[in-house]
Amino acid sequence: MAYISNEIINEIRNRTDIVEVVSKYVNLTKKGKNYIGVCPFHDDHSPSMSVSPEKQIFTCFSCGATGNVFTFVADFEKISFIQAVQLLGEKAGINISNSDKLVDNKKDDYFEIYELANKFYQNSLFTSLGKNAVEYLENRKISKDTIKKFGIGLSIQKVSLTDYLVNKKYSIQKLNDIGLTNDNGKDVFINRIMFPIYDLSGNPVAFSGRIYNTKDTSKYVNTKETDKFKKGKILYNYHIAKEHLKKNDTVIIMEGQMDVIRASTVGINNCIATMGTALTRDHRNVLKNMADNIILCFDGDTAGEKATLSAIELLLDTGVNIRIVRLPDNMDPDEYILKEGKDAFLRQIDLAVSVIEYKMEILKKDKNLGDARDISNYINSAIKEIANEKDDIVVELNLKKIATNFNVEYETIRKKYDDFKTKNRVIKKEEIKVKKTYDRYRKAENNLIYYMLKSSTVLNMVEKRVGYFPTKNIRDLSNEIIYYFHKYGIINVADFISYISFSDELLGTLKDILAMNIKEDFQVEEIEDYIFVISEYYKKKKIDELTKMMKEEKDPLKQAKILGEIMEIRGVRKDDTRN
Numbered sequence: 001m002a003y004i005s006n007e008i009i010n011e012i013r014n015r016t017d018i019v020e021v022v023s024k025y026v027n028l029t030k031k032g033k034n035y036i037g038v039c040p041f042h043d044d045h046s047p048s049m050s051v052s053p054e055k056q057i058f059t060c061f062s063c064g065a066t067g068n069v070f071t072f073v074a075d076f077e078k079i080s081f082i083q084a085v086q087l088l089g090e091k092a093g094i095n096i097s098n099s100d101k102l103v104d105n106k107k108d109d110y111f112e113i114y115e116l117a118n119k120f121y122q123n124s125l126f127t128s129l130g131k132n133a134v135e136y137l138e139n140r141k142i143s144k145d146t147i148k149k150f151g152i153g154l155s156i157q158k159v160s161l162t163d164y165l166v167n168k169k170y171s172i173q174k175l176n177d178i179g180l181t182n183d184n185g186k187d188v189f190i191n192r193i194m195f196p197i198y199d200l201s202g203n204p205v206a207f208s209g210r211i212y213n214t215k216d217t218s219k220y221v222n223t224k225e226t227d228k229f230k231k232g233k234i235l236y237n238y239h240i241a242k243e244h245l246k247k248n249d250t251v252i253i254m255e256g257q258m259d260v261i262r263a264s265t266v267g268i269n270n271c272i273a274t275m276g277t278a279l280t281r282d283h284r285n286v287l288k289n290m291a292d293n294i295i296l297c298f299d300g301d302t303a304g305e306k307a308t309l310s311a312i313e314l315l316l317d318t319g320v321n322i323r324i325v326r327l328p329d330n331m332d333p334d335e336y337i338l339k340e341g342k343d344a345f346l347r348q349i350d351l352a353v354s355v356i357e358y359k360m361e362i363l364k365k366d367k368n369l370g371d372a373r374d375i376s377n378y379i380n381s382a383i384k385e386i387a388n389e390k391d392d393i394v395v396e397l398n399l400k401k402i403a404t405n406f407n408v409e410y411e412t413i414r415k416k417y418d419d420f421k422t423k424n425r426v427i428k429k430e431e432i433k434v435k436k437t438y439d440r441y442r443k444a445e446n447n448l449i450y451y452m453l454k455s456s457t458v459l460n461m462v463e464k465r466v467g468y469f470p471t472k473n474i475r476d477l478s479n480e481i482i483y484y485f486h487k488y489g490i491i492n493v494a495d496f497i498s499y500i501s502f503s504d505e506l507l508g509t510l511k512d513i514l515a516m517n518i519k520e521d522f523q524v525e526e527i528e529d530y531i532f533v534i535s536e537y538y539k540k541k542k543i544d545e546l547t548k549m550m551k552e553e554k555d556p557l558k559q560a561k562i563l564g565e566i567m568e569i570r571g572v573r574k575d576d577t578r579n
């Protein structure tokens, strides 16, 4: 098991800005001193997640997800806490794998090997053996700058990547596992133009190799799926497109990497592509957090149309604004830009249509719109589509459009629409807020823990006066906070989260408390009240026990004695009971 000291973890956290990291995954907007965005941990439609640059933590006030930069990356990427520390450590320039403070038998050199392979292929392209390939690329109007920008390289039969990596002391088995070497110990990619594929964080994790001067049954060969390269999760060019979104909150989705590369040659950098698969739910979760606007720009053929419809289906309920580009003559974006140029393509982007408009166009296919019966069928199916729209104005405009286009009275269309809506009234699903309710004791405990993390005064008060918290997790958490404070002299919540990350239970308890949205400031009197409530808890518990004993007791003398004890706990002096 990996062990990384707290000092190293805190150092990485100090060198990492949570706002910067989270905004790689989620679109953030500044609001006051915090940043807000759509929460990736529940089906969020309005921004519920707040990221605090000051505290370096994030909190979702709808589902209660909260934590520091490590837990965010761990939860988002579905990796362990330690893996998240390693990932961010590499980015912060702290190489934990080489640190003697790390004892990790299963050191993973996947990224390291891919970095080397990536450089190896890139260098090969500009050797004398790469002349044909460079010519091929230049003929296809891929300039040297573009080659550099996308890290395009070349695999050459005469120069073996496997030999090169084995010389660097990587085992054939490892190279085979990660998809660079085949079962015969030879390179997987031979004589292909190599396109590196990066994961969402920008690490090279696979290659796509394209033939360029031979005939081959497969134009493209991709690295086999590995634990780090899953086609259903990867979006080509994500890490670069993300950087270009700040100015332009729109992401353009295309079918192939060549489309994305081509678009960048005319200065459009906010494009991504799937790896030859349809969009998946994993893609959807990334996309809904990436931008507020998505433009689908798939190939102009029937397959592209099918892909567009299924992407719309998948993205429709994310709340993202979707528009669709329809390229003419079965062209893909690569071909279209090559043939028609930058301005024509930008015009296509500007002309992108809404989902309703797109579907209404698609519905016209295979219909004879000179025939009254076909027109009626068309209008009925168009109304069904329009009924999915939430914006009344969009609905009305589209109904009017149908009326004008087919020369039917607007009232007639409107009535048809209203009838359809009444028959198919959709019950709106209210987002269920998961808010835990606590009794007054637990509330006092939660508040005390929260302020202990903020103030050494509260911490001292609790240490001196609350010997024992009633709830076990709170008790353990309090002990950890006190221990941490005495050890480091200060408590930083973001670092404390790392510190207790070894225990899911403690981390869970702390997360619940952080997500309660407890107010920042407190008065000492409030703290006194909470401590009083906790002491009341023990009194009540003791009194309950004694009352039970008294009821079971037969001897009146003993009963009286117990009653005396109860009175004493209640704060009533024995002398007073005589009155």
Ligand SMILES: [Zn+2]
Pocket: 039, 040, 041, 042, 044, 048, 049, 060, 061, 062, 063, 064, 065
């Ligand atoms: Zn949430």
